[in-house]
Amino acid sequence: ETGVTQSPTHLIKTRGQQVTLRCSSQSGHNTVSWYQQALGQGPQFIFQYYREEENGRGNFPPRFSGLQFPNYSSELNVNALELDDSALYLCASSHGLAGETPTDTQYFGPGTRLTVL
Amino acid sequence: SQQGEEDPQALSIQEGENATMNCSYKTSINNLQWYRQNSGRGLVHLILIRSNEREKHSGRLRVTLDTSKKSSSLLITASRAADTASYFCATDLNSGNTPLVFGKGTRLSVIA
Numbered sequence: 001e002t003g004v005t006q007s008p009t010h011l012i013k014t015r016g017q018q019v020t021l022r023c024s025s026q027s028g029h030n031t032v033s034w035y036q037q038a039l040g041q042g043p044q045f046i047f048q049y050y051r052e053e054e055n056g057r058g059n060f061p062p063r064f065s066g067l068q069f070p071n072y073s074s075e076l077n078v079n080a081l082e083l084d085d086s087a088l089y090l091c092a093s094s095h096g097l098a099g100e101t102p103t104d105t106q107y108f109g110p111g112t113r114l115t116v117l
Numbered sequence: 118s119q120q121g122e123e124d125p126q127a128l129s130i131q132e133g134e135n136a137t138m139n140c141s142y143k144t145s146i147n148n149l150q151w152y153r154q155n156s157g158r159g160l161v162h163l164i165l166i167r168s169n170e171r172e173k174h175s176g177r178l179r180v181t182l183d184t185s186k187k188s189s190s191l192l193i194t195a196s197r198a199a200d201t202a203s204y205f206c207a208t209d210l211n212s213g214n215t216p217l218v219f220g221k222g223t224r225l226s227v228i229a
Contacts, residue, residue, distance in 0.1 A: 002159065002161070035219075040221070042121075042207075042221045044219070045216055048216055056216065088157055092160075105162050105165065106162070106216070108152075108161070110158050110159040111159050
């Protein structure tokens with residue numbers, strides 16, 4: 001039990017639709033990162049938020065966007081869904097900024113499995 | 118793109134045996150971490166080894182790091198059926214704002 005929750009657990013959407021995934025971090029964790037994990041692959045970094053500001057982004061198009069709120073909750077929004085967006089989406093929270101020394105452990109939520117038809 | 122590559126892709130052993138998984142990476146790192154994932158669910162942090170460390174233990178886990186070869190290994194001793202999972206190495210690069218970069222994982226099956 002990491003103290004990080006995600007909703008919903010599963011989601012089925014149609015190509016072209018929009019989706020919002022939610023994450024609730026551990027209290028006191030200022031950093032949240034989102035990852036996409038395709039079947040049989042390792043997680044791929046989407047972006048990171050630190051104190052409600054985007055603070056690093058992976059190789060994902062602008063239709064992937066996020067928000068972080070002061071109450072340690074955050075959202076991942078994906079517009080114009082494509083079939084290849086089908087994946088497990090993981091959020092992870094940590095106390096500080098990843099990359100600081102010493103690097104803080106990231107605590108992962110159970111994920112949201114998104115299926116795009 | 119993936120930074121790390123785990124080897125083997127899949128491993129099947131009997132309960133009680135030791136399991137060894139290897140990870141190779143491409144660029145210099147700040148630290149390397151191993152995670153476990155059950156049935157496509159969330160990742161559980163197992164152990165972190167810093168670039169200036171060579172070996173680290175945690176319970177039945179032993180991790181080594183060879184920065185000259187850009188490789189790490191995870192040893193699980195006296196494996197149990199409950200160890201069945203996917204194991205990922207993740208590198209924390211020196212680039213500041215870039216968080217963890219994961220490999221593709223090793224799927225471990227421990228047969229009772």
